[in-house]
Amino acid sequence: MRFETGIHFEEDEPSMPGHHVDPATPNRCLCCRKEYYYLGPTCMCRHVPRWFQSESREIACELHLREKIDQGLFRT
Numbered sequence: 001m002r003f004e005t006g007i008h009f010e011e012d013e014p015s016m017p018g019h020h021v022d023p024a025t026p027n028r029c030l031c032c033r034k035e036y037y038y039l040g041p042t043c044m045c046r047h048v049p050r051w052f053q054s055e056s057r058e059i060a061c062e063l064h065l066r067e068k069i070d071q072g073l074f075r076t
Contacts, residue, residue, distance in 0.1 A: 030059040 023038040031051070034043040045061040052060050054075050060068045068074035 031061040031064050 026035045026037055028035050029043045029045050031045040032043050034045075036042045044063065048061040048063050050062040052062070052065055052074075054060075056075055058068070058074045060074045065074065
């Protein structure tokens with residue numbers, strides 16, 4: 001399958017980050033990296049309406065953006 005971004009995903013590869021493989025498999029928040037399960041409690045990032053992505057593909061939610069910039073984890 002080919003997307004407009006040109007990134008190629010094979011059908012047998014694991015799902016994209018942020019998507020659960022199955023209900024028993026944990027997932028991690030793309031911003032704070034907290035582990036959570038399908039229909040289980042999640043981090044506060046999940047409820048933030050605005051997310052940011054840098055040119056080098058780092059992800060940050062609106063709540064953690066300033067903290068990550070100050071720590072050098074997110075390059076604007």
